[in-house]
Amino acid sequence: MENKITENFDKIQYDLSQNIKLENSFSQDNIQLIAGVDLAYWEEDEKTIAVCCICVVDFLTKAIIETKFLKDEIKVPYIxxxxxxxxxxxxxxxxxxxxxxPEIVMFDGNGYLHPRNMGIATHASFHLNKPTIGIAKSYLKIGAVDFVMPSDKEGAFTDIVINGTIYGRVLRTHKHVKPIFISCGNWIDIDTVTDITLALINNESRLPIPVRQADLETKKMRKRFVKYEK
Incomplete structure (x- = not known):
């Protein structure tokens, strides 16, 4: 059964991947709002439940403009x-x-840095019709390709190159802190992804503010919902 599901998923991913564009569809000077997206899961009455949180941040002031969440049952198994x-x-x-x-959306997950170049950030772009960015806390190894650790200084990075193409970038956002793994989602180039990510880093986390806030909100909402259900 799973093979049949993944065959269908493969076809969808392949068809969408033909329309990925790793170039900017916008002017960096016009960016005002950037959203961060994350999900948290738990089990409830033998069902998988998740809460999605989206935080919208002012790109210039770094202020949180809006936070929304939604809880629902997740019916597709984890594959x-x-x-x-x-x-x-x-x-x-x-x-x-x-x-x-928001003009741009950041996801707690990968984009082009995916075996079929269709991580959550890239796939979501086609449904949201927005440029997207993938921000991952750990490396999802593709084939036999390992990453090279960047030097220990803020803004240092190394590229993850597979078959001659840059799939993503290992980015050090703070000195003496583990790097993050960034990638284009769609309609944006890797240098702009790097610039935007670094512009949204503060002293509180190695993650950019929109993703960090979405991560904090999902944990808070999961705790609230699980406590309420008990």
Missing amino acids: PGYLSFRELPLIINTFKTLSFD
Whole structure:
């Protein structure tokens, strides 16, 4: 059964991947709002439940403009490499609740840095019709390709190159702190991804503010919901 599901998922990913563009579809001077997206899961009455949180941040002031969340049952099983099919329905529905319209969306997960170049950030771009960025806390190894650790200084990076193409970048956002793994989602280039990510780093975390805030909110909401259910 799983093979049949993944065959269908493979076809969808392949078809969408033909339309990925690793170039900017916008002017960096016009960026005002950037959203961060994350999900948290738990089990409830033998069902998998998740809460999606989206935080919209002012790119210039770094202020949090809006935070929205939505809870729902997750019906697609976890299959490595196909996370987007599991998470996208809830993400899309949560986006519908936003009052503000961000120009760019950051995801706690990968984008082009994926075996089929279709991580959650890339896949979501086609449904949200927005440039997207993948921000991962750990490296999802692709084939036999390892990453090279960047030097220990803020802003240092090394590229993850597979078959002659830059899939992603290992970026050090703070000295003496573990790097993060960034990648284009869609309609953006890797240098702009790097610039935007670094511009949204503060002293509180190695993660950019929108993703960090979304991560904190999902943990807070999961704790609230699980406590309430008990």
